[in-house]
Amino acid sequence: MARPTSRFVCQACGASVPKWGGKCDACGEWNTLVEEAVVETAPRGLGRGGGGRRLDFCGLQGSSAPPPRRVTGIAEFDRACGGGLVPGSAVLVGGDPGIGKSTLLLQAAGRLAQDHRCAYVSGEEAVDQVRLRAARLGIATAPVQLAAATSVRDIAAALDAADGPEVVVIDSIQTMYLDTLDSAPGTVAQVRASAQELIRLAKRRGVTLLLVGHVTKEGAIAGPRVLEHMVDTVLYFEGERGHQFRILRAVKNRFGPTDEIGVFEMTDRGLDEVPNPSALFLAGRRGDVSGAAVFAGLEGTRPVLVEIQALVAPSPLGTPRRAVVGWDGGRLAMVLAVLEARCGVTIGPNDVYLNVAGGLRIAEPAADLAVAAALLSSLTGEPVPADAVVFGEIGLSGEIRAVSQTELRLKEAAKLGFERALMPPRSGRRRSGAGSEPPLKVTELGQLDELVPLFDSSGARPPRGRPADPTRTLETVS
Ligand code: TYD
Ligand code: MG
Numbered sequence: 490m491a492r493p494t495s496r497f498v499c500q501a502c503g504a505s506v507p508k509w510g511g512k513c514d515a516c517g518e519w520n521t522l523v524e525e526a527v528v529e530t531a532p533r534g535l536g537r538g539g540g541g542r543r544l545d546f547c548g549l550q551g552s553s554a555p556p557p558r559r560v561t562g563i564a565e566f567d568r569a570c571g572g573g574l575v576p577g578s579a580v581l582v583g584g585d586p587g588i589g590k591s592t593l594l595l596q597a598a599g600r601l602a603q604d605h606r607c608a609y610v611s612g613e614e615a616v617d618q619v620r621l622r623a624a625r626l627g628i629a630t631a632p633v634q635l636a637a638a639t640s641v642r643d644i645a646a647a648l649d650a651a652d653g654p655e656v657v658v659i660d661s662i663q664t665m666y667l668d669t670l671d672s673a674p675g676t677v678a679q680v681r682a683s684a685q686e687l688i689r690l691a692k693r694r695g696v697t698l699l700l701v702g703h704v705t706k707e708g709a710i711a712g713p714r715v716l717e718h719m720v721d722t723v724l725y726f727e728g729e730r731g732h733q734f735r736i737l738r739a740v741k742n743r744f745g746p747t748d749e750i751g752v753f754e755m756t757d758r759g760l761d762e763v764p765n766p767s768a769l770f771l772a773g774r775r776g777d778v779s780g781a782a783v784f785a786g787l788e789g790t791r792p793v794l795v796e797i798q799a800l801v802a803p804s805p806l807g808t809p810r811r812a813v814v815g816w817d818g819g820r821l822a823m824v825l826a827v828l829e830a831r832c833g834v835t836i837g838p839n840d841v842y843l844n845v846a847g848g849l850r851i852a853e854p855a856a857d858l859a860v861a862a863a864l865l866s867s868l869t870g871e872p873v874p875a876d877a878v879v880f881g882e883i884g885l886s887g888e889i890r891a892v893s894q895t896e897l898r899l900k901e902a903a904k905l906g907f908e909r910a911l912m913p914p915r916s917g918r919r920r921s922g923a924g925s926e927p928p929l930k931v932t933e934l935g936q937l938d939e940l941v942p943l944f945d946s947s948g949a950r951p952p953r954g955r956p957a958d959p960t961r962t963l964e965t966v967s
Contacts, residue, residue, distance in 0.1 A: 497522040498677050503715055525678050526671045559656060559697055561600040565752055565762045566593070568789075569724055569737040571745015574601075574656065577695040578744065579688045581662075581716055582737075583702045584726035589735055590701050592626070592759050593726060594658045595619065597699075599628030601656050607632075608647070608654035612639040612664030626759040639674065641667045641683045648690050659687065661701035662716070681715050688719055717741060728755075729814070729848030734769065735760065736849065739789075749789035767794035767905055770847040776875030780867030784859035785878040785898035785910065786851060792894070792901035794878060796846040797856065799863035804840040815845025816856065824860050824883055831887030832938040836868060855892035857883035861937060862911065865944040874909065878902040881913040887937040889913045903928035911940070 498505045500523055504515035512519050535541075558573030567573050574580065584590045591614070601607045611619050616637050623629045634654060638644055644665070647653060659665065665683040666674040673679065684700060691698035702716060704725075717723050723741040728734055737751040752763040763769050771783065771794055780799045785792065797816075804810065813821050821843055828834045843860065845851055858881035866873050873879065880898055882890040891913045892898075899910055909930040934940055 494527055495524050496527050498525050500675075500677060503677050503681075523672075523676055525676060556695070559601060559605055561597045562603075563597060563600055563751075563762060564764070566597055566737065567751075569739050569749050569751040570722065571739065571742050571749065574697045574699075575721070575744045576655070576697055577692050578722065579684075579691055579698040579700060579720040580722040580724060581700045581702050581720040582724045582726060583704045585704055585730075587730075588726050588728055589753075589755055589760060590726050591660050592622065592755075593735075593737070593753070594660060594699055594701060595622060595633075596626055596628065596759055598633050598656065598658050599623070599626065599631035602631045602633045605655040606634070606652070607656045607658075608634040608636065609658045609660070610636050610638050610644055611660045612637070613661060625757075639664050639666055641665050641686050645686060645690055648687075648694060648696060653694065654696065656697045656699070657691070658699045659701065661703060663703055677715070681719075684716055684719055727850065732848035734763070734848045746789060750791070750793075767792070767901060770795045770849060771905065774846070777872045779870045779872045780863055781846075782859045782862040782866065782873045783878045783902075783907070784851070784856050785880045785902050786853055786856060787894050787898065792897050793849070794901060794905060794907075795849050795851065797851075797859045797863045798844045798846055799860065799867045800842040801836060801839045801864060801867040802842075804838060806840075809838060810840040810842075812841075813843045815848070815850050816843055816860070817852070820854070820857070821860065823885070824857055824864070827883055827885060827887055827937060828861060828864065831936075832941045834865065834868065834941060836864065839868075853892075854882040855880045857881065858889060858911065858913075858934070858937075858940070861940060862944075865941060869944045871944045876906070876908040877911055878907050878909075879911045881911075881934065883937055889934050889937060891915065899929060899931075911943075 493507055496505050496507055497509050499513040499515060499518065499521045501513060501518040501521045502516035504513055506514070506522065509522055509524070513521050556576045558575055560567050560573040570580065582590055582594060595609060598607050598609045609619065614637065616635055619635055620629065644659070648657060662680055662684055663675045666679050667682050667686060670679055670682055687698055690696070700720065721743040722739065725738045725740055727736050727738060733755045735753040735755055737753065739745070739747045739749045741747060752766040752769070753760040754763050754769070774781070774796050782797050784795055784797050786795060787793070811818065811821060821841070825836055825841065828836060841864070859879040861883060862873050862879045880892060882892055884890055895912065895915060902910060907929060909932065911932050911934060914933040914935050
């Protein structure tokens with residue numbers, strides 16, 4: 490039988506199938522299968538005799554001191570990278586088109602160029618366009634070596650020189666191509682091969698490689714999820730369109746912690762660092778309105794306070810709407826179910842909208858209790874006290890579970906002028922620890938149904954099955 494000369498590769502997930510179809514069976518995405526030539530990669534084995542050179546193994550302990558990291562001086566960027574860029578490493582910066590990746594990396598390159606030989610290769614914009622942007626960012630005088638190129642062969646030649654750059658920005662990997670491959674730029678095969686070539690070179694020469702990658706609507710870096718395996722660090726640059734906040738999030742880092750974030754604000758002069766994100770996320774907050782709760786969250790090692798807003802309104806539709814921005818829809822369904830099943834609160838026939846103000850995306854389960862408080866507050870019309878922060882994970886049986894770094898969250902809340910906290914019970918050991926007296930009044934909730942009476946205003950319907958205790962309101966409980 491003749492060997493197939495081409496195959497069809499899904500540009501979203503990288504799956505390869507022999508026949509074209511409208512839909513990729515692997516990821517369910519439509520219209521992503523693109524024909525690519527088959528590269529002969531049949532494994533041939535080692536053959537007779539092996540012929541390899543014997544490896545020299547060594548111990549884990551060694552004297553190779555790690556080379557110093559290349560620090561940009563943009564603290565939010567350095568933090569997300571785990572304390573600066575590592576020589577000989579590859580960093581992938583992913584994000585939606587137009588979110589500000591080019592701006593961020595041009596600014597970073599401008600700073601790095603003060604101490605390092607630094608190159609910026611743009612495959613998307615012409616040299617003049619980049620210059621214009623640099624002028625706007627106020628870094629036009631930085632000694633960045635700029636080029637507009639898309640051929641990996643040319644770029645490799647430039648990198649492989651003795652006086653080649655120490656830091657290289659490739660904007661973007663989807664525009665790069667290798668002339669040894671038949672596929673078009675941006676296809677999985679091209680992106681994979683180009684990245685591999687550049688990364689190999691970077692490792693060999695100790696160059697820090699910063700790759701820009703566009704993201705598909707599903708949130709995977711376009712086409713090659715394989716890219717995420719190949720690089721050392723994956724940073725996502727994210728933010729809600731229409732908000733000026735941008736968050737640089739480490740999702741993989743071989744040289745540092747993940748879940749660290751850097752917060753930026755997009756201004757007309759580029760990206761500004763935001764050293765105190767809580768103040769920014771809470772700006773514009775109106776105190777005593779119903780349906781809003783301040784969540785004391787944690788992003789990496791950093792506490793961040795954000796407002797969670799809920800709107801519960803009677804639905805004109807047979808199937809009520811559930812719309813979520815900045816949080817997980819499945820998690821909202823769970824909190825709603827626990828409220829209904831364990832606390833006798835009826836939300837079912839209402840539309841529910843949930844929004845994390847400021848464009849942050851929260852992944853922490855610790856936000857459960859703040860979501861429940863915002864929902865109850867919107868349902869009853871009773872505001873969550875303006876000086877309270879809320880956090881805690883909700884279990885399926887309605888229990889409120891402890892979360893990590895309680896003290897850090899409380900400290901941040903106190904710093905921003907909050908005076909009380911609704912939170913899970915703390916373990917006895919911690920509570921009796923000398924000097925650990927929290928700076929704010931703490932209301933410990935062991936069960937979710939203890940939260941319900943706090944929102945029991947006279948106008949609202951009393952929760953089913955559990956008569957409200959009039960003495961138990963927020964004012965008296967703490
Ligand atoms: P850009 O860095 O080109 O996005 P990406 O490379 O991720 O596609 O950013 C484009 C957006 O940033 C654009 O909508 C305009 C905005 N922007 C500013 O608001 N201020 C600025 O100083 C710059 C350079 C861009
Ligand atoms: Mg760009």
